[in-house]
Amino acid sequence: MDSRISGVPSELDRQYILSGAAATAPTLTHGPGAIGNSIVLEGERTLDEVAGCELSVFGVSKSFGPVAALREVSLTVTGGEFVTILGPSGCGKTTLLRVIAGLELVDSGRIALGGADISRLPANRRPVNTVFQNYALFPHLNVFENIAFGLRARRYAQAEVDRRVAAALEMLHLDELPKRRINQLSGGQKQRVALARALVNQPDLLLLDEPMSALDAKLRAEVQLELRRLQRRLGKTFVLVTHDQNEAMTVSDRIFVMRDGRIVQSGPPVDVYDRPGSRFVAEFLGTTNLIDARRENGAMRTEFGLLSPRELPSWERGVLSIRPERIQIRKDKPAGNGVRAIVSEVIYRGDHLDVFVQPANLHLRGVPGAVNVTAGQQIWLELPRHHLEALGE
């Protein structure tokens, strides 16, 4: 230590410095191309290969004893797409992910990746990697070795391991941490190590099992955006499993909503949210108003009188659904779908107002300032026809 202060490194110090340099050499030598390295991850994949990453699930069923976790699930994910499997706990979403990863075997049905049937391949031979729910990092290995694990298993040369891990570390802003032990990492860092450990293998398909459930709300929102940008940049196929509809809306190109082992609706976030196909989907994604209704002469008879929905249903009795933010407050009686109501409660939420009105405890949402109502006030509401959905169960 003394010699360092005096500026003349002792023999010991020099050795230390040299070995230190050697340990970080791969990163240094790749320094100029470091930015290029992360591009290599995407650049190595041609358009054909991206197209080859299409995932198809055909009529997959899986039971655990008497409990059916998956019932004839079919879905297709195009190469380069980011899809989310969304559903409440116990709906089978994690099981679906696990059969794709090879951590469970399907009872019947078929899973194909890039046209090849992988249903009977063991997990370690599928070109698929997973980010586990609690990350499942190897506690006895440091960050570098955790990320290198898959490459070492496939006996990559040391130089290639160094190069790829360095690129992955850089891509996920982990450059400073390769020597850290896992227990010295924060939740967000662990999550990025788990991502790096999966992505470094350049899988055809990345599976993410509720990867953000262990993060706090603010960090989660950041990570969701980062994850979406990362996926766009890499052009890889991502399949995310979550019970958080917000997360699903934020990251995905398409959402598959699951219930009781079945996919009940799929489509882009805007479709699933605005055009829910069932009462379950309407209630599970965001909040909604459900109004009991009966079909009557080309309109729906409700406690507010006759309302006309976007499309007339085939059933006689059911519910109409309208999102709180779609209900409009009007000074005068609107031309169609008008409802006379009394404000019962106004809740200030900072970025929006929640207004509850009678009858039927209807819930509206508005922008503070734009909506000026007080409890007890009589108002006119318009339930725009375009946003009023008639739903079966």
Next chain:
Amino acid sequence: MNRLLVWYGELSTTRKLTARGLALLAIPLTWSLVLLVAPLGAMIAWSLATRGADGEILWILTADNFSRLAGFDSFGWTKAYLSILGSTVAMATVTTAFTILLAYPLSFFIALRPPRRRYLWLTLVMIPFCTNLVIRTYAWMLLLGNQMPPARLAQFLHLIEPAAALYPSPFALYLGMVSNSIPFAVLPLYTNVERLDWAIVEAGRDLYSGPVRVFFHAILPQTLPGLVTALILTFIPAMGAFVIPDLLGGGKSWMLGNLIQHQFGVSRDFPFGAAVSLVLTLLTLVGLLFLRRSGEESFTP
């Protein structure tokens, strides 16, 4: 200084807490003084004393007991005691190896049973543990007797002389030793395996690893704490064992435990017995430190 403070919800003062702490400490302190420090001190003192002609202790301080253990006596050098020491270490090592080899898969087997049957299996492993060691050893002697089926089978296969028993023999010795230490190894391993994070095993699989690599990189490191405890709990008692080597190993295989027992019994040579005990204790301590360090290096939680 007497300061008012809240201690886990209780309003108290520093003086009151100190007094209470000392009172609570008094019992274990007395306990370890009487049962650990005093005997250890006596052992060290005796090991430096000399045996009188009639087995009495003469306080002529000398290191002769230790040089005698190292093989130097009035007639020159003999390897007798050193070979006892060597064979004790060898016996304890082999016992530990066999015990771990059996206990490791057994604890996985138990930990992977459905909960209710798990406790049944654990109880089965623990039952012999609740029986007296001497009784258990005599039970083995009965079972290995020359008229019993195991011996009959060995006789039939010409593994032993006709009409011979399976004991005393190294086989009987290790059978007794290993069966004796299995519960000590299974318990810590089982508690470890029960808490195994199987997601890490799946992660290993997901990252292109076959069964061997998954075992060495995802399972073994997780079971290391239990493994180290199992090693300690098997090796230390095995080093001091004397009942099983005596009864099942026969007179031929003397261990340090037998040597010590003999000094305090037939030979009435307390100083030499104390010296051997001290060496055994030190050997065990060195082994413990070594294990602890290697345990720390490979697994720091």
